[in-house]
Amino acid sequence: MIFDYIRLYCRYVDISLRGQMQYKTSFLMRSVGHFLVTGTEFLGFVALFNRFGQINGWTLPQMGLFYGMISLCFAISEAAQRGFDIFPNLIKSGDFDRILLRPRSPAFQVLGQEFQLMRVGRFTQALIVLIWSAKRLDIQWTVANLTLLLIAIVGGMCLFSGLFVLQATICFWTTESLEIVNCTTYGGVETAQFPVTIYRPWFRSIFTFVIPLATINYFPIHALLNLRDPLGSTRWVQWISPLAGVAFLLVCLQCWRFGVKHYTSTGS
Amino acid sequence: MKPYVAILRSRFLTLLQYRAAALAGIGTQLFFGFVRVMIYDGFYRSSSGPHPLTLDQVTTYIWLGQAMLLLAMLDVDKDVAVMIRTGNIAYEMTRPLDLYNLWFARAVSGRAAPLSMRAIPIFVVAGIFLELQKPSSAGAAALFAVSLVGALLLAASLVVLMTISLLWTVSGEGIYRLASPLIFFFSGLVIPLPMFPDWMQQWIAVLPFRALIDTPFRFYLGSFNTTAAVMALLHQYVWIVTLVLLGRLILTRGLRLLAVQGG
Numbered sequence: 179m180i181f182d183y184i185r186l187y188c189r190y191v192d193i194s195l196r197g198q199m200q201y202k203t204s205f206l207m208r209s210v211g212h213f214l215v216t217g218t219e220f221l222g223f224v225a226l227f228n229r230f231g232q233i234n235g236w237t238l239p240q241m242g243l244f245y246g247m248i249s250l251c252f253a254i255s256e257a258a259q260r261g262f263d264i265f266p267n268l269i270k271s272g273d274f275d276r277i278l279l280r281p282r283s284p285a286f287q288v289l290g291q292e293f294q295l296m297r298v299g300r301f302t303q304a305l306i307v308l309i310w311s312a313k314r315l316d317i318q319w320t321v322a323n324l325t326l327l328l329i330a331i332v333g334g335m336c337l338f339s340g341l342f343v344l345q346a347t348i349c350f351w352t353t354e355s356l357e358i359v360n361c362t363t364y365g366g367v368e369t370a371q372f373p374v375t376i377y378r379p380w381f382r383s384i385f386t387f388v389i390p391l392a393t394i395n396y397f398p399i400h401a402l403l404n405l406r407d408p409l410g411s412t413r414w415v416q417w418i419s420p421l422a423g424v425a426f427l428l429v430c431l432q433c434w435r436f437g438v439k440h441y442t443s444t445g446s
Numbered sequence: 447m448k449p450y451v452a453i454l455r456s457r458f459l460t461l462l463q464y465r466a467a468a469l470a471g472i473g474t475q476l477f478f479g480f481v482r483v484m485i486y487d488g489f490y491r492s493s494s495g496p497h498p499l500t501l502d503q504v505t506t507y508i509w510l511g512q513a514m515l516l517l518a519m520l521d522v523d524k525d526v527a528v529m530i531r532t533g534n535i536a537y538e539m540t541r542p543l544d545l546y547n548l549w550f551a552r553a554v555s556g557r558a559a560p561l562s563m564r565a566i567p568i569f570v571v572a573g574i575f576l577e578l579q580k581p582s583s584a585g586a587a588a589l590f591a592v593s594l595v596g597a598l599l600l601a602a603s604l605v606v607l608m609t610i611s612l613l614w615t616v617s618g619e620g621i622y623r624l625a626s627p628l629i630f631f632f633s634g635l636v637i638p639l640p641m642f643p644d645w646m647q648q649w650i651a652v653l654p655f656r657a658l659i660d661t662p663f664r665f666y667l668g669s670f671n672t673t674a675a676v677m678a679l680l681h682q683y684v685w686i687v688t689l690v691l692l693g694r695l696i697l698t699r700g701l702r703l704l705a706v707q708g709g
Contacts, residue, residue, distance in 0.1 A: 207621075218631040357474055378484065
């Protein structure tokens with residue numbers, strides 16, 4: 179059963195990629211464009227660290243670790259969850275009705291709509307920052323540390339995927355996509371590029387407990403760098419905290435199922 | 447002149463209809479501004495040295511940036527892009543109008559309408575609740591207004607240049623995808639331009655992009671003395687004239703090579 183799903187998903191991705199490769203120049207320009215957008219933003223931070231030295235005791239390579247981890251997770255989910263991102267189109271055109279008729283779960287089919295490869299621009303940029311920062315910080319890539327990084331990235335991917343699913347779920351009621359949700363996706367990346375402790379306490383709480391972005395980088399990084407957390411988290415909390423992202427996705431999928439049950443076609 | 451003003455007006459009014467999109471944009475921009483201000487707050491609290499701008503000035507700069515974002519977030523004219531791809535541009539050429547002026551008028555209203563819809567509410571909200579300060583003096587406010595007009599014209603000339611570049615790339619993926627992030631960066635929207643390292647300042651000063659964002663904002667903050675103010679306005683208007691002339695030249699060449707692909 180599960181293999182059947184994986185095989186089908188690979189097929190979806192294959193078709194989507196082949197489609198995108200029909201316009202190679204276009205793909206290349208867009209990818210490089212994405213690389214430049216996030217790359218110049220990071221250069222801005224480099225200039226700020228150059229001038230100010232540090233922020234709340236954090237140095238540029240340390241901040242680069244926060245930045246790289248969150249941006250990497252976001253790039254992957256953004257590419258994979260494109261189907262949920264453009265979900266309003268499926269509702270408006272009535273194509274979602276067709277999806278409901280097919281013998282596979284609707285969420286799975288929406289996921290398979292598109293795999294947007296041009297997000298490789300952000301991905302590459304984030305990876306470069308991550309590797310550079312890890313080198314500067316002399317992180318030992320022991321099995322333990324690699325495992326922690328992997329858990330964090332999987333957790334982050336789940337968390338952002340959850341946000342995309344939630345954004346799509348809202349469309350069951352509003353039909354239009356609400357740009358305000360971008361505050362949690364794009365705004366979330368922007369926020370979590372820095373340690374949450376630099377923000378005001380109420381704002382920090384939102385991104386720790388409601389949309390648990392801090393669990394993806396803030397807590398694991400304390401374990402990676404062997405630092406003491408001023409917020410008082412213990413090592414084992416730092417290790418399992420990214421699982422909050424997985425839990426978040428599961429909750430979002432529940433909301434999605436509820437949305438599907440209440441779906442009424444636009445009739446177009 | 448009259449037909450271009452008519453085009454400018456009608457398109458401005460059409461674009462004012464997109465109020466829902468503007469409203470959503472305002473929410474997002476307020477959020478991003480809020481995060482940015484907190485980040486700068488963190489930086490200023492962590493260091494004591496003298497800085498090119500005070501925290502209050504940076505905060506004001508950020509809110510102005512969120513309000514005027516569309517002045518430097520440039521994109522090609524989508525309608526013209528479709529015309530070029532479908533070949534309908536041939537009809538445009540038969541009109542008794544100058545194509546450059548037509549596109550320029552479209553670009554001006556294409557910037558001004560969404561810009562005013564977003565800028566004014568952000569200005570009000572940030573001014574009342576979020577520490578956006580008043581212009582440093584009445585003179586500063588007047589010069590801010592003058593250079594804002596210049597910034598709008600400069601933005602339009604850049605939009606037209608990017609749109610013209612589509613004449614050479616049928617797929618519609620011109621160099622503008624690469625140009626727009628760089629314009630954004632060198633305008634002062636990523637970080638305030640005075641924050642860049644000193645060795646970069648001389649380059650930033652020459653490039654046209656600071657006139658989109660940084661020049662008006664510095665007028666607002668009152669950072670220029672008389673000489674600097676004159677030079678800043680001169681820099682802005684010289685670049686507008688240069689880019690308009692360049693655009694006209696390239697458009698003439700492009701139209702000569704234009705082959706409409708049937709259909």
